[in-house]
Each structure stands twice: as structure tokens, then as C-alpha cells.
Amino acid sequence: MQVDYIIVGFGLAGMAMSKELEDHGHSFVVLDNASQVSSRVAAGVFNPVILKRFTPVWNADEQLDNLFPFYTDISKRLGGEYLTFFETLKVFKSIEDQNNWFMACDNPLLEKYMNPKIIKEEVNGIHYFEGFGQVKGTGRVLVTKVLDDYIDYLKNKDQFLEIPFLHDELEINQDTINYKDITAKKIIFAEGYGLKENPFFNHLPLTGTKGEMLFIKAPELKLTQQIKSALFVLPVGDDIYWIGATFNWNDKTLDATEKGKAELLEKLNTMIDVPYQVINQFGGIRPTVKDRRPLVGKHSIHKNLIVFNGMGTRGVMIAPTVAKQLYQYLENNKSLPKEIDIERFKS
Ligand SMILES: Cc1cc2nc3c(=O)[nH]c(=O)nc-3n(C[C@H](O)[C@H](O)[C@H](O)COP(=O)(O)OP(=O)(O)OC[C@H]3O[C@@H](n4cnc5c(N)ncnc54)[C@H](O)[C@@H]3O)c2cc1C
Incomplete structure (x- = not known):
């Protein structure tokens, strides 16, 4: 198979890059092995205000301006509805x-x-x-639904392979790269916290922050809006509420823990005063970075190896804008904004 690009990883970053490449008529194939789940456990909320400090989210206006057409286009392409709005x-x-x-x-x-x-x-x-x-101006992207529908769409076009990418099997040439039977001009690594296993980019300061969440059923809680205090309480329909999230910088497993559950329940009990039942718990690792900005750019020696990572706690808002910036950098020689360029860590 001969393509312009290989994309490794299909979370919010890999999906945004797939859309950008398809919009511009490039051929590509995606490889994903479901080893990270950050996008799949994300509540998918977008909110331009940081409610801990009442400060604006970095580049919120631009990110929201890109987010809405991004999902409207995807809805037209895939036929589903992926955005909901609430206060x-x-x-x-x-x-x-x-x-x-x-x-x-x-x-x-x-x-x-x-x-x-x-x-x-x-x-x-x-x-x-x-x-x-x-x-x-707040709302939510139905992340798992859009990822699943997009994967089906790509599978139908033979553009999605459910396999692990093994970095030591990559052959790097001057103008192309080979991976098994795929020849491509460039490869984009959008591996989330999986970047830690990537020998080409694992020197970058990706810290990773585990987050755990609960689903509860609370028939007497008739919320239509998201409530934010020590946690967020978010209605997702059928009396089910998404409760989150923890922030843990030490545990790098994907397991749901008793400690995480206890922390969530303790905080939840300070927020709601109706009976509820816990029906599910899950966790994932947010690809967070020391300076809270994305990690984007080319490998210092192999210029056809590219990283798209560091979506942190806000992949929903950040990924569509950064995918556009990365595309312009790769195909039209536009500079990357300095604050997302991995060049900032060169020393
Ligand atoms: C509990 C929790 C709640 C969150 N809530 C929100 C929220 O409400 N709003 C928001 O904007 N953000 C939220 N986030 C953050 C958001 O999820 C992340 O910013 C985003 O998902 C990161 O996307 P990504 O594509 O970079 O990484 P990931 O989603 O981790 O995707 C990486 C993909 O790469 C694949 N991969 C990795 N290595 C390999 C390999 N070697 N071979 C093949 N495939 C590979 C993985 O299987 C995975 O599918 C939350 C995160 C957590 C954990």
C-alpha cells in the first residue's frame, strides 16, 4: 500500500488529523491498537472558562470557532449528531x-x-x-460515538487497521518511510500517553495525568445543566450522570481504583443530596505536558516523522485547531505557533 501519510493513534488528535488530510485530498492509513483510552473516557465537555480560577482557556475563541464547523462537517460526512449544548x-x-x-x-x-x-x-x-x-457557550462532544462512527467509515475505505504500531519495525529513508507493506511520505504519531513507548519522541516532557470518573443513576436529580463544584455533575440522559474527575500524577495504569472511587464519592456527597447508585467507573491518562501546551512538530533528524500530542485536559477544544496548524506547517510551510512547537524543548 502506498499513501501520503500513516497516522498512529485514533483518539481526538488522530481523528482531527484524519479529517484534515481527507479535507485536502491526501491518502492516509490509520493504525490503532486501543492501548490508550483518554478520548474514550472523556466526558467531551468544552468550556471556554477555567472555573477553578475564573480565567479564560488558552485560545478559547479560536478553538471554539474551529470546533463547531469541524463537528458539523463530520456530521455531514458520517451522518450522526455529535454535539450537544447545555449551560x-x-x-x-x-x-x-x-x-x-x-x-x-x-x-x-x-x-x-x-x-x-x-x-x-x-x-x-x-x-x-x-x-x-x-x-x-458550553456543551459536549459525544466522543466515543464519533470515534466509533469515524472508524467504521475509514474501515469501509480500507484506511483503518486495528493493529499495534511497533516502532522498531519502521524503516526510515530520505523521502519515504516503510512500515510492513505500507510506504508513506510521512508518519504522524498521535499516540496520547502511548508516546512514552515511542523512541523517536519519548524525550518530550509528557507527564500524563490519570483521571477517573463515575456514572451514577439518580432518578430524583432532574438536571438539564452541568453543575461544577469540587467535581462536575453532567446529565447524559436516562437519569444517568457523569461524575468527574480525579487528577493523579503518579498512577499511570488505566485501572479503576477504590481510592479514585472514594475520592469521587466524598466530593460528590458534598454536592448532591438525593439518593444515587454507582453504575460504572473508568479511568484514562490525559496526555498532559509540563507547560500545558500541545507537543507538535518534526523529529530533529528524521523530518518525515511528526508528533501530534499534548492535548492535555482539553482535547475536544484543542485538537481541531492544532490539526489545521499542523497541516499548514507540513504541506504549506507555514510556521507552527511557537507555544505548541516542540522546538521549545530543544535545549
Ligand atoms: C477522565 C478524563 C476526562 C476527560 N474529560 C475531558 C473533557 O471533558 N473534555 C476534553 O476536552 N478533554 C477531556 N479529557 C482529556 C482528553 O481526553 C484528551 O485531551 C484527549 O483524549 C487526548 O487525545 P489523544 O488523541 O491525544 O490521545 P488518546 O485518546 O489517548 O488516543 C491515542 C490513541 O493512540 C493509540 N496508540 C497509542 N500507541 C499506539 C501504538 N503503538 N500502536 C497503535 N496505536 C497506538 C491508542 O490506542 C489511542 O487510541 C479527559 C481525559 C480523561 C482521562
């Missing part, structure tokens, strides 16, 4: 929280997303302290 309510625990909210509402980057009026009405099933702050 997010931040629980205010104190008057100080309210004051910080008011101050943040004056930030020109935040004013269109934050409602300056404090919501004083109680929300059924949620502990009330000092009211709520409302974030506009």
Missing part, C-alpha cells in the same frame, strides 16, 4: 467566590461567556450555598 452552573461557596466572578466578568475575553447576574434559584438535588454563576 454550566458554577456553585459559589462564599461571597468571595461571587466577588471573584464579578471581577472576571469584566475581562473582555470572558464577558461573552459569563453571566454577571448571580443565579439565586435553588437547583433540585444540589446543595445550595451562595448561588450559582452561569457559563454560556
Whole structure:
């Protein structure tokens, strides 16, 4: 098989790059072995406001401008619906929280997303302290559904192989690379935390942060919005709520742990006051980076080896924009923004 590109990994990064290549008429094949699950366990939420500090998400406007057409195009291509919208309510625990909210509402980057009026009405099933702050422009991508539909679409065109990529079997030539019976001009590694096993790029400072989440069933909690406090509580239909997430920098396994569950339940019990039943628990490793920016660029010696990683805690918002930037860099010689270019770690 002869193609322009091989993509290793089909999470949010690999999918965004697949779409970008297809949009521009390039041939490619994807290899994935389901060894990482960050995208598949992600709640898929996009939110332009960091609710811990009431600060804007890095490049939020540009990322949202790219996110909506990205999923509208994918819906046309695959025939499914992958975006849902809801408002997010931040629980205010104190008057100080309210004051910080008011101050943040004056930030020109935040004013269109934050409602300056404090919501004083109680929300059924949620502990009330000092009211709520409302974030506009939030929603969720149905990540597993879109990945599964995209994989079926690529499989139908013989562009998706469910196999592990073994790095030591890659043959690198001046202008091409060979992997088993595939010859390509370039290879893009979008392996998430799997980058740690990649000898060409594992020197990059990918830290990896494990996140665990729960599904609970709570028929008396009639939420239509996402509630954010110590955790987020997100309705996903049929009285089921997504509860998350933990942040663990030491455990690099994908296992659901008793410790993770205990932490989630302790925090959840400070948020809701209706009965619930835990119905599922799962975990994954977010591909986080020391400086919280993506890792994108070419290998220092083998210029046909490319990395697309470091989506961190916000792959849903970041991946469509970074895929565009990477494409322009690879095919039209445009520079990568310095803050995502792996050149920043050269020393
Ligand atoms: C609990 C949790 C909740 C989250 N919630 C959100 C959220 O609400 N919103 C948001 O924007 N982000 C969220 N994130 C973060 C988001 O999931 C990540 O930013 C994103 O999924 C990273 O995508 P990726 O494609 O880089 O990596 P991954 O999703 O990990 O994909 C990498 C792919 O590469 C494959 N792979 C790796 N090595 C090989 C190999 N050698 N051969 C073949 N295939 C290989 C893996 O199987 C995998 O499919 C969350 C993450 C977690 C863990």
C-alpha cells in the first residue's frame, strides 16, 4: 500500500488529523491498537472558562470557532449528531467566590461567556450555598460515538487497521518511510500517553495525568445543566450522570481504583443530596505536558516523522485547531505557533 501519510493513534488528535488530510485530498492509513483510552473516557465537555480560577482557556475563541464547523462537517460526512449544548452552573461557596466572578466578568475575553447576574434559584438535588454563576457557550462532544462512527467509515475505505504500531519495525529513508507493506511520505504519531513507548519522541516532557470518573443513576436529580463544584455533575440522559474527575500524577495504569472511587464519592456527597447508585467507573491518562501546551512538530533528524500530542485536559477544544496548524506547517510551510512547537524543548 502506498499513501501520503500513516497516522498512529485514533483518539481526538488522530481523528482531527484524519479529517484534515481527507479535507485536502491526501491518502492516509490509520493504525490503532486501543492501548490508550483518554478520548474514550472523556466526558467531551468544552468550556471556554477555567472555573477553578475564573480565567479564560488558552485560545478559547479560536478553538471554539474551529470546533463547531469541524463537528458539523463530520456530521455531514458520517451522518450522526455529535454535539450537544447545555449551560454550566458554577456553585459559589462564599461571597468571595461571587466577588471573584464579578471581577472576571469584566475581562473582555470572558464577558461573552459569563453571566454577571448571580443565579439565586435553588437547583433540585444540589446543595445550595451562595448561588450559582452561569457559563454560556458550553456543551459536549459525544466522543466515543464519533470515534466509533469515524472508524467504521475509514474501515469501509480500507484506511483503518486495528493493529499495534511497533516502532522498531519502521524503516526510515530520505523521502519515504516503510512500515510492513505500507510506504508513506510521512508518519504522524498521535499516540496520547502511548508516546512514552515511542523512541523517536519519548524525550518530550509528557507527564500524563490519570483521571477517573463515575456514572451514577439518580432518578430524583432532574438536571438539564452541568453543575461544577469540587467535581462536575453532567446529565447524559436516562437519569444517568457523569461524575468527574480525579487528577493523579503518579498512577499511570488505566485501572479503576477504590481510592479514585472514594475520592469521587466524598466530593460528590458534598454536592448532591438525593439518593444515587454507582453504575460504572473508568479511568484514562490525559496526555498532559509540563507547560500545558500541545507537543507538535518534526523529529530533529528524521523530518518525515511528526508528533501530534499534548492535548492535555482539553482535547475536544484543542485538537481541531492544532490539526489545521499542523497541516499548514507540513504541506504549506507555514510556521507552527511557537507555544505548541516542540522546538521549545530543544535545549
Ligand atoms: C477522565 C478524563 C476526562 C476527560 N474529560 C475531558 C473533557 O471533558 N473534555 C476534553 O476536552 N478533554 C477531556 N479529557 C482529556 C482528553 O481526553 C484528551 O485531551 C484527549 O483524549 C487526548 O487525545 P489523544 O488523541 O491525544 O490521545 P488518546 O485518546 O489517548 O488516543 C491515542 C490513541 O493512540 C493509540 N496508540 C497509542 N500507541 C499506539 C501504538 N503503538 N500502536 C497503535 N496505536 C497506538 C491508542 O490506542 C489511542 O487510541 C479527559 C481525559 C480523561 C482521562
